[in-house]
Amino acid sequence: MKLSLGPVQYYWSREDLQEFYRQVAEMPVDIVYLGETVCSKRRLFRHDDWLETARMLRDAGKEVVLSTMALLEAESELKTMRRICANGEFPVEANDMAAVQLMSAAGLPFTVGPTVNVYNAATLKVLAEAGLIRWVPPVELDRKTLAAILEEVPQDVETEVFAWGRMPLAMSARCYTARAYNLPKDDCQYRCLDHADGLTLRTREGEPFLALNGIQTQSALTCNLLSEVGVMRQLGVDVLRISPQARHTAHIVRSFADALRGKDQHPDMERFMPVGGCNGYWREKAGMRYSQS
């Protein structure tokens, strides 16, 4: 099994992104997904910056994939996506069917992220015919469903599971971070920059529930499937995805790399989470639950 680092879901400063990926070059991950997937207004890092970072990581021995946006509405967003799809150097992760369309029309291989809806093998077959080489199941899929799909997964299509991070749960035309500050989306003042791991939303009983990340809503709780590495290997999962966070990413990667090497360990992962963990989806329960069995 391989380890991957998903796209950074948050809006970080240019310097922070550069520093982060300098560290990633040294981390024991095999695959790195790069690019802005949430909001087209986040432009501190430009197309050429992403390409430069991609080349740096490739030279450091990483397999690099360029990720595209999950919610495409404006023509300008389609234009950016076309540019990524036509980059000519790196494979592309489609997070919307628009990128699937462009890549397949161009006869180029592509991967799909968790916001392209794949719930059965018949869908995988359609996508494999279109050029799919790897897929990430929707985060709500449980282990039994995944096992059943994997029995029929098309040859040469790899399966990658979202194994760590605040989970992307929903997207909207409305920006909830701007709304939290009583700002209109068109004048959001880039408040996402102040929330490097998203803005935690609590219930009125103080329970951490969701995290606002611009137009994206995430789980407040961190999905943690570290203890499932052995099970996933048996199922035939090829790649484990770690979603980057503002702090501790290197520690998290190391813990997963150790687990992949069969190191029998039970590290305290809670300390690496913004507000606590969950694994409910994997165990056929509500996503926010944490269950031992």
Next chain:
Amino acid sequence: MQLVCPAGNLPSLKAAIDEGADVVYLGFKDDTNARNFAGLNFNDRTLYQGLDYVRSKGREVYVALNTYPRPQGWKRWQAAVDRAADMAADALIAADMGVLDYAASRYPDLPLHLSVQGSATNYEALKFYRDRFGIRRAVLPRVLSMSQVKHVAENTDVDIEVFGFGSLCVMVEGRCLLSSYAAGQSPNTHGCCSPAGEVRYEETATGLETRLGGVLVDKVGKGENAGYPTVCKGRYDALDKTYYAMEEPTSLNTLDLLPELLGAGVKAIKIEGRQRSPAYVRQVTRVWRQAIDACLNDPHNFQPRSEWMQQLGAVSEGQQTTLGAYHRTWQ
């Protein structure tokens, strides 16, 4: 421009047809459609009764098969496609690529529509579904502004249907997992948002609490209406305040935009609400029939009548309506 109305059961179907719906859409009595609630939807007997009624009036029936089958349910979805083909549905509304592929290859004469649950918000995505499965129409998610709807319609030869009225999804449909995160079931997997079995209303000393999967979604004081707890319409805490973090309990109403939608080439207006009462369906269909006829008759001078707005307001969630994402400032 067609008026497409919800039929959660036989009385609603008849109400919609009697009030002038061009089309009713309905689902079977299981998790193959996105309104899988107890007491709703059609079995074989009511289906054929409904079909007879619709056909006798020269109108159409669309079958919604708009959830995502997992391997354990695959055969049930296949059977539902077979059933829709057997009854010669005027269209099958589907979301899942596997289901669309099965329907397109098995029943090439069965017209296919991409459901709003298919989550296609742009013309490039629509091109994929048209090229692969020959879809004739797509229902757009409620996340696009008016100018974006127009842009999609201009750049595709797939017919465009949009939501005109009803409960407002503030998240892009087909890719919202808030319900399963709190309560284990989502529209995609189980055909329901906020499963009824996970909903609790609890009277406390300080007010009425509404919960989903144990999570406190809202709490209302005396004299306030407690809505059905959906995650996106709850009140939560952030930045030292308690507020509707995503949206207030409100309904979508695009009556004001009717001339613009018509001008943009939108082919059909969909009314949400298969889970609502026959009285709701009757009222909403009546108003929209009158409005569409008035607009088709004289689009340049179309003005929604105040009594239409009142009547729609009265059956709206939270008794208030919004233009939602169609209106840029809402975003």
